[in-house]
Amino acid sequence: MTSEPSGLRERKNARTRRALAEAAERLFLEKGYDQVGIKDIADAADISVPTMFRHVPDGKEAVMFDDGVERRESLLAAVRRRPPGLSLMAALREFMAGRGPFLVDPGPEMLRRTELIMNTPALREYSRRLWIRCEAPLATAIAAELGREPDDVTVRAIARYVLEIPQFLGDEPDPRAALDAVFALLERGLDGVSRPAS
Template sequence: MDTHAPIGRRERKKAATRAAIVDAATALFLERSFDDVTVREIADRADVSPTTVFAHFPRKEALVFHHEEAQHERLVAAVRDRPAGTSVSAALHAHFRAELAGMDLDREGASGRLFALIDQTPALQGYATQMWLRREDALTAALTDEFGLPEPTPELRAYVRFALQLELLADTDPDPTATLDAGFRLLDHGWNHYLTQRSPHTDPA
Protein backbone atom coordinates (compact mmCIF):
# COMPACT_ATOMS: atom_id res chain seq x y z
CA MET A 1 0.00 0.00 0.00
CA ASP A 2 1.27 3.46 -0.88
CA THR A 3 1.64 5.39 2.36
CA HIS A 4 2.60 8.67 0.72
CA ALA A 5 -0.09 11.33 0.78
CA PRO A 6 -1.00 12.67 -2.67
CA ILE A 7 0.43 16.05 -3.56
CA GLY A 8 -2.24 18.72 -3.13
CA ARG A 9 -3.30 21.19 -5.77
CA ARG A 10 -1.50 24.05 -4.06
CA GLU A 11 1.78 22.12 -3.95
CA ARG A 12 1.42 21.12 -7.61
CA LYS A 13 0.86 24.75 -8.56
CA LYS A 14 3.91 25.87 -6.59
CA ALA A 15 6.04 23.19 -8.22
CA ALA A 16 4.81 24.19 -11.68
CA THR A 17 5.52 27.85 -11.01
CA ARG A 18 8.99 27.04 -9.73
CA ALA A 19 9.72 24.91 -12.80
CA ALA A 20 8.48 27.68 -15.12
CA ILE A 21 10.77 30.20 -13.42
CA VAL A 22 13.76 27.86 -13.68
CA ASP A 23 13.07 27.15 -17.35
CA ALA A 24 12.72 30.85 -18.14
CA ALA A 25 15.90 31.77 -16.25
CA THR A 26 17.94 28.96 -17.80
CA ALA A 27 16.85 29.90 -21.33
CA LEU A 28 17.70 33.56 -20.80
CA PHE A 29 21.05 32.85 -19.16
CA LEU A 30 22.06 30.61 -22.05
CA GLU A 31 20.77 33.02 -24.67
CA ARG A 32 22.81 35.89 -23.26
CA SER A 33 24.70 35.58 -19.98
CA PHE A 34 23.97 35.43 -16.27
CA ASP A 35 25.06 39.00 -15.60
CA ASP A 36 23.07 40.49 -18.51
CA VAL A 37 19.70 39.04 -17.44
CA THR A 38 17.52 40.76 -14.84
CA VAL A 39 15.00 39.18 -12.48
CA ARG A 40 12.31 41.32 -14.14
CA GLU A 41 13.09 39.70 -17.49
CA ILE A 42 12.94 36.24 -15.95
CA ALA A 43 9.61 37.04 -14.31
CA ASP A 44 8.17 38.37 -17.58
CA ARG A 45 9.16 35.26 -19.51
CA ALA A 46 7.75 32.98 -16.80
CA ASP A 47 4.59 35.12 -16.64
CA VAL A 48 4.95 35.83 -12.94
CA SER A 49 5.93 38.84 -10.85
CA PRO A 50 9.47 39.51 -9.61
CA THR A 51 8.08 39.05 -6.10
CA THR A 52 7.06 35.51 -7.02
CA VAL A 53 10.54 34.79 -8.36
CA PHE A 54 12.08 35.89 -5.07
CA ALA A 55 9.52 33.89 -3.11
CA HIS A 56 10.97 30.74 -4.69
CA PHE A 57 14.59 31.85 -5.08
CA PRO A 58 16.06 34.39 -2.64
CA ARG A 59 18.90 35.30 -5.03
CA LYS A 60 19.33 35.24 -8.78
CA GLU A 61 22.26 32.83 -8.38
CA ALA A 62 19.93 30.29 -6.76
CA LEU A 63 18.11 29.94 -10.09
CA VAL A 64 21.17 28.24 -11.56
CA PHE A 65 21.63 25.95 -8.56
CA HIS A 66 18.00 24.99 -8.09
CA HIS A 67 18.96 21.33 -7.40
CA GLU A 68 21.32 22.29 -4.58
CA GLU A 69 18.93 21.54 -1.71
CA ALA A 70 18.35 18.02 -2.99
CA GLN A 71 22.10 17.50 -3.43
CA HIS A 72 22.66 18.83 0.08
CA GLU A 73 20.16 16.34 1.50
CA ARG A 74 21.65 13.44 -0.46
CA LEU A 75 25.10 14.16 0.97
CA VAL A 76 23.94 14.14 4.59
CA ALA A 77 21.70 11.12 4.00
CA ALA A 78 24.59 9.17 2.46
CA VAL A 79 26.33 9.27 5.84
CA ARG A 80 23.37 9.40 8.21
CA ASP A 81 21.46 6.54 6.55
CA ARG A 82 24.38 4.35 5.47
CA PRO A 83 23.95 0.57 6.03
CA ALA A 84 25.20 -0.95 9.25
CA GLY A 85 28.85 -1.88 8.99
CA THR A 86 29.56 0.71 6.29
CA SER A 87 32.23 3.22 7.23
CA VAL A 88 31.80 6.95 6.82
CA SER A 89 34.52 7.00 4.18
CA ALA A 90 32.99 4.12 2.23
CA ALA A 91 29.61 5.85 2.25
CA LEU A 92 31.08 9.16 1.08
CA HIS A 93 33.26 7.46 -1.52
CA ALA A 94 30.27 5.68 -3.07
CA HIS A 95 28.16 8.83 -2.90
CA PHE A 96 30.80 10.97 -4.63
CA ARG A 97 31.27 8.42 -7.38
CA ALA A 98 27.51 8.36 -8.02
CA GLU A 99 27.27 12.17 -8.01
CA LEU A 100 30.18 12.57 -10.40
CA ALA A 101 28.73 9.96 -12.74
CA GLY A 102 25.49 11.92 -12.82
CA MET A 103 27.36 15.16 -13.52
CA ASP A 104 29.19 13.53 -16.42
CA LEU A 105 25.87 12.55 -17.96
CA ASP A 106 24.60 16.10 -17.49
CA ARG A 107 27.65 17.55 -19.19
CA GLU A 108 27.05 15.33 -22.20
CA GLY A 109 23.46 16.54 -22.48
CA ALA A 110 21.64 19.84 -22.47
CA SER A 111 23.06 20.86 -19.09
CA GLY A 112 26.58 21.05 -20.47
CA ARG A 113 26.17 24.70 -21.46
CA LEU A 114 24.97 25.53 -17.96
CA PHE A 115 28.12 24.04 -16.44
CA ALA A 116 30.15 26.18 -18.85
CA LEU A 117 28.17 29.25 -17.80
CA ILE A 118 29.04 28.59 -14.15
CA ASP A 119 32.72 28.20 -14.99
CA GLN A 120 32.68 31.53 -16.84
CA THR A 121 30.75 33.58 -14.26
CA PRO A 122 32.54 34.78 -11.08
CA ALA A 123 29.25 35.47 -9.27
CA LEU A 124 28.13 31.89 -9.81
CA GLN A 125 31.49 30.48 -8.77
CA GLY A 126 31.31 32.51 -5.56
CA TYR A 127 27.80 31.28 -4.85
CA ALA A 128 28.89 27.70 -5.48
CA THR A 129 31.64 28.12 -2.89
CA GLN A 130 29.11 29.37 -0.33
CA MET A 131 26.92 26.35 -0.96
CA TRP A 132 29.91 24.06 -0.58
CA LEU A 133 30.63 25.54 2.85
CA ARG A 134 27.02 24.84 3.82
CA ARG A 135 27.58 21.20 2.91
CA GLU A 136 30.69 21.16 5.08
CA ASP A 137 28.81 22.55 8.07
CA ALA A 138 25.92 20.10 7.61
CA LEU A 139 28.15 17.04 7.25
CA THR A 140 30.27 18.10 10.22
CA ALA A 141 27.11 18.51 12.30
CA ALA A 142 25.83 15.08 11.26
CA LEU A 143 29.06 13.36 12.25
CA THR A 144 29.32 15.33 15.48
CA ASP A 145 25.85 14.16 16.40
CA GLU A 146 26.62 10.57 15.44
CA PHE A 147 29.74 10.58 17.58
CA GLY A 148 27.79 12.00 20.51
CA LEU A 149 30.15 14.95 20.78
CA PRO A 150 29.16 18.32 22.28
CA GLU A 151 31.05 20.01 19.43
CA PRO A 152 33.18 18.85 16.49
CA THR A 153 36.83 18.09 17.10
CA PRO A 154 39.55 19.65 14.91
CA GLU A 155 40.18 16.20 13.44
CA LEU A 156 36.54 15.78 12.46
CA ARG A 157 36.41 19.22 10.84
CA ALA A 158 39.59 18.48 8.92
CA TYR A 159 38.28 15.10 7.75
CA VAL A 160 35.08 16.64 6.39
CA ARG A 161 36.96 19.47 4.68
CA PHE A 162 39.40 17.09 3.01
CA ALA A 163 36.68 14.62 2.00
CA LEU A 164 34.62 17.30 0.30
CA GLN A 165 37.69 18.68 -1.44
CA LEU A 166 38.25 15.25 -2.96
CA GLU A 167 35.00 15.57 -4.88
CA LEU A 168 36.06 18.98 -6.22
CA LEU A 169 39.46 17.61 -7.19
CA ALA A 170 37.98 14.58 -8.92
CA ASP A 171 35.51 16.76 -10.81
CA THR A 172 38.39 18.50 -12.61
CA ASP A 173 40.47 15.38 -13.22
CA PRO A 174 40.46 13.38 -16.49
CA ASP A 175 40.07 10.18 -14.42
CA PRO A 176 37.78 11.15 -11.50
CA THR A 177 37.31 7.59 -10.27
CA ALA A 178 41.06 7.03 -9.90
CA THR A 179 41.41 10.38 -8.12
CA LEU A 180 38.66 9.53 -5.65
CA ASP A 181 40.11 6.08 -5.00
CA ALA A 182 43.59 7.49 -4.38
CA GLY A 183 42.31 10.36 -2.28
CA PHE A 184 40.24 8.18 0.02
CA ARG A 185 43.10 5.72 0.44
CA LEU A 186 45.24 8.55 1.77
CA LEU A 187 42.45 10.12 3.81
CA ASP A 188 41.49 6.83 5.44
CA HIS A 189 44.94 6.37 6.95
CA GLY A 190 44.45 9.47 9.08
CA TRP A 191 40.74 8.82 9.70
CA ASN A 192 41.29 5.25 10.88
CA HIS A 193 44.09 6.37 13.16
CA TYR A 194 41.76 9.00 14.66
CA LEU A 195 39.10 6.36 15.30
CA THR A 196 41.53 4.06 17.09
CA GLN A 197 42.31 6.83 19.54
CA ARG A 198 38.67 6.98 20.57
CA SER A 199 36.31 4.50 22.21
CA PRO A 200 35.45 1.68 19.79
CA HIS A 201 32.13 1.25 21.60
CA THR A 202 30.80 4.74 20.85
CA ASP A 203 32.26 5.78 17.52
CA PRO A 204 31.22 4.72 14.05
CA ALA A 205 33.80 3.14 11.78
Protein backbone atom coordinates (compact mmCIF):
# COMPACT_ATOMS: atom_id res chain seq x y z
CA MET A 1 0.00 0.00 0.00
CA THR A 2 1.44 3.39 -0.96
CA SER A 3 1.12 6.36 1.32
CA GLU A 4 -0.30 9.68 0.18
CA PRO A 5 2.22 12.26 -1.01
CA SER A 6 2.95 14.68 1.83
CA GLY A 7 1.55 17.67 -0.13
CA LEU A 8 -1.80 15.94 -0.63
CA ARG A 9 -1.90 14.82 3.01
CA GLU A 10 -1.14 18.35 4.20
CA ARG A 11 -3.91 19.80 2.02
CA LYS A 12 -6.40 17.24 3.32
CA ASN A 13 -5.37 17.96 6.91
CA ALA A 14 -5.72 21.72 6.30
CA ARG A 15 -9.22 21.18 4.82
CA THR A 16 -10.25 19.08 7.82
CA ARG A 17 -8.91 21.69 10.27
CA ARG A 18 -10.73 24.44 8.38
CA ALA A 19 -14.00 22.45 8.38
CA LEU A 20 -13.67 21.87 12.12
CA ALA A 21 -12.90 25.54 12.81
CA GLU A 22 -15.86 26.72 10.72
CA ALA A 23 -18.22 24.21 12.35
CA ALA A 24 -17.05 25.14 15.85
CA GLU A 25 -17.34 28.87 15.24
CA ARG A 26 -20.83 28.48 13.77
CA LEU A 27 -22.01 26.31 16.67
CA PHE A 28 -20.43 28.54 19.32
CA LEU A 29 -22.14 31.59 17.82
CA GLU A 30 -25.51 29.82 17.49
CA LYS A 31 -25.66 27.99 20.81
CA GLY A 32 -22.96 29.45 23.02
CA TYR A 33 -19.59 27.88 23.77
CA ASP A 34 -20.70 26.01 26.91
CA GLN A 35 -23.65 24.40 25.10
CA VAL A 36 -21.49 22.80 22.40
CA GLY A 37 -19.68 19.51 22.90
CA ILE A 38 -16.81 17.87 21.04
CA LYS A 39 -19.22 15.41 19.40
CA ASP A 40 -21.41 18.28 18.17
CA ILE A 41 -18.42 19.82 16.40
CA ALA A 42 -17.24 16.49 14.94
CA ASP A 43 -20.78 15.71 13.70
CA ALA A 44 -21.13 19.17 12.13
CA ALA A 45 -17.81 18.68 10.30
CA ASP A 46 -18.85 15.12 9.33
CA ILE A 47 -15.86 13.41 10.98
CA SER A 48 -15.45 11.06 13.92
CA VAL A 49 -14.45 12.25 17.39
CA PRO A 50 -11.13 10.30 17.27
CA THR A 51 -10.33 11.94 13.93
CA MET A 52 -11.12 15.32 15.41
CA PHE A 53 -8.70 14.69 18.28
CA ARG A 54 -6.01 13.68 15.80
CA HIS A 55 -6.33 17.09 14.19
CA VAL A 56 -6.99 19.09 17.38
CA PRO A 57 -5.46 17.27 20.35
CA ASP A 58 -5.87 20.25 22.71
CA GLY A 59 -9.66 19.88 22.87
CA LYS A 60 -12.68 22.09 22.27
CA GLU A 61 -11.07 25.45 23.07
CA ALA A 62 -8.41 24.85 20.40
CA VAL A 63 -10.73 23.98 17.51
CA MET A 64 -11.19 27.54 16.24
CA PHE A 65 -7.45 28.23 16.17
CA ASP A 66 -4.63 27.00 13.99
CA ASP A 67 -1.61 25.37 15.61
CA GLY A 68 0.05 28.75 16.25
CA VAL A 69 2.77 28.33 13.62
CA GLU A 70 1.41 31.10 11.36
CA ARG A 71 1.14 33.42 14.35
CA ARG A 72 4.72 32.74 15.45
CA GLU A 73 6.22 32.97 11.96
CA SER A 74 4.44 36.20 11.04
CA LEU A 75 5.41 37.72 14.41
CA LEU A 76 9.08 36.84 13.86
CA ALA A 77 8.92 38.10 10.27
CA ALA A 78 7.62 41.44 11.58
CA VAL A 79 10.86 41.78 13.55
CA ARG A 80 13.37 40.24 11.15
CA ARG A 81 11.99 41.57 7.85
CA ARG A 82 10.89 45.02 8.87
CA PRO A 83 11.67 47.85 6.45
CA PRO A 84 14.88 49.79 6.96
CA GLY A 85 14.37 52.65 9.39
CA LEU A 86 11.39 51.06 11.15
CA SER A 87 12.18 50.52 14.81
CA LEU A 88 11.72 47.16 16.48
CA MET A 89 8.85 48.42 18.64
CA ALA A 90 7.18 50.18 15.71
CA ALA A 91 7.30 46.90 13.76
CA LEU A 92 5.73 45.01 16.67
CA ARG A 93 3.07 47.70 17.06
CA GLU A 94 2.25 47.45 13.34
CA PHE A 95 2.01 43.67 13.62
CA MET A 96 -0.36 43.81 16.62
CA ALA A 97 -2.44 46.55 14.97
CA GLY A 98 -3.27 44.02 12.24
CA ARG A 99 -4.66 41.45 14.68
CA GLY A 100 -8.19 40.79 16.00
CA PRO A 101 -9.35 43.44 18.45
CA PHE A 102 -6.96 46.11 17.11
CA LEU A 103 -8.18 46.15 13.50
CA VAL A 104 -9.71 49.52 12.62
CA ASP A 105 -12.30 48.16 10.17
CA PRO A 106 -12.43 44.39 10.70
CA GLY A 107 -15.53 43.55 8.69
CA PRO A 108 -18.55 41.71 10.13
CA GLU A 109 -17.11 38.18 10.01
CA MET A 110 -13.84 39.12 11.75
CA LEU A 111 -15.73 41.25 14.26
CA ARG A 112 -18.01 38.32 15.18
CA ARG A 113 -15.03 36.00 15.55
CA THR A 114 -13.06 38.48 17.66
CA GLU A 115 -16.03 39.16 19.93
CA LEU A 116 -16.66 35.44 20.34
CA ILE A 117 -13.04 34.87 21.40
CA MET A 118 -12.83 37.91 23.67
CA ASN A 119 -16.19 37.16 25.35
CA THR A 120 -15.59 33.43 25.90
CA PRO A 121 -13.12 32.86 28.77
CA ALA A 122 -11.91 29.45 27.52
CA LEU A 123 -11.28 30.74 23.98
CA ARG A 124 -9.64 33.91 25.24
CA GLU A 125 -7.32 31.95 27.54
CA TYR A 126 -6.40 29.52 24.76
CA SER A 127 -5.60 32.45 22.47
CA ARG A 128 -3.38 33.86 25.23
CA ARG A 129 -1.56 30.53 25.51
CA LEU A 130 -0.86 30.58 21.77
CA TRP A 131 0.64 34.06 22.14
CA ILE A 132 2.77 33.05 25.13
CA ARG A 133 4.14 30.06 23.20
CA CYS A 134 5.82 32.68 21.00
CA GLU A 135 7.77 34.17 23.91
CA ALA A 136 11.08 32.29 23.56
CA PRO A 137 11.30 32.68 19.74
CA LEU A 138 10.35 36.36 19.98
CA ALA A 139 12.90 36.95 22.75
CA THR A 140 15.55 35.33 20.56
CA ALA A 141 14.65 37.59 17.62
CA ILE A 142 14.64 40.71 19.82
CA ALA A 143 17.96 39.69 21.41
CA ALA A 144 19.56 39.39 17.97
CA GLU A 145 18.35 42.90 17.11
CA LEU A 146 19.62 44.39 20.37
CA GLY A 147 22.89 42.45 20.57
CA ARG A 148 21.86 40.72 23.80
CA GLU A 149 21.40 37.15 24.94
CA PRO A 150 17.90 35.62 24.56
CA ASP A 151 17.71 35.00 28.32
CA ASP A 152 18.48 38.65 29.11
CA VAL A 153 15.73 39.84 31.45
CA THR A 154 15.13 43.00 29.40
CA VAL A 155 14.65 41.02 26.21
CA ARG A 156 12.35 38.53 27.92
CA ALA A 157 10.33 41.38 29.47
CA ILE A 158 9.80 43.06 26.10
CA ALA A 159 8.68 39.76 24.53
CA ARG A 160 6.31 38.97 27.40
CA TYR A 161 4.80 42.48 27.55
CA VAL A 162 4.16 42.55 23.81
CA LEU A 163 2.59 39.08 23.82
CA GLU A 164 0.27 39.92 26.72
CA ILE A 165 -1.15 42.94 24.87
CA PRO A 166 -4.07 41.15 23.13
CA GLN A 167 -5.28 39.69 26.43
CA PHE A 168 -4.64 42.88 28.40
CA LEU A 169 -6.22 45.35 25.99
CA GLY A 170 -8.69 43.34 23.94
CA ASP A 171 -11.76 44.57 25.77
CA GLU A 172 -10.76 48.21 26.18
CA PRO A 173 -13.41 50.65 24.87
CA ASP A 174 -10.92 51.75 22.18
CA PRO A 175 -8.44 48.87 21.77
CA ARG A 176 -6.43 50.64 19.05
CA ALA A 177 -5.88 53.77 21.18
CA ALA A 178 -4.94 51.54 24.12
CA LEU A 179 -2.48 49.66 21.87
CA ASP A 180 -0.83 52.93 20.85
CA ALA A 181 -0.62 54.08 24.48
CA VAL A 182 1.03 50.85 25.64
CA PHE A 183 3.53 50.85 22.79
CA ALA A 184 4.38 54.49 23.54
CA LEU A 185 5.16 53.36 27.08
CA LEU A 186 7.23 50.39 25.87
CA GLU A 187 9.16 52.54 23.38
CA ARG A 188 9.84 55.61 25.50
CA GLY A 189 9.21 54.66 29.13
CA LEU A 190 7.29 56.86 31.52
CA ASP A 191 9.23 59.96 30.45
CA GLY A 192 7.73 59.66 26.96
CA VAL A 193 4.13 59.34 28.14
CA SER A 194 2.23 62.61 28.18
CA ARG A 195 0.49 63.59 31.38
CA PRO A 196 -3.28 64.10 31.32
CA ALA A 197 -4.37 67.71 31.21
CA SER A 198 -5.32 68.97 34.66
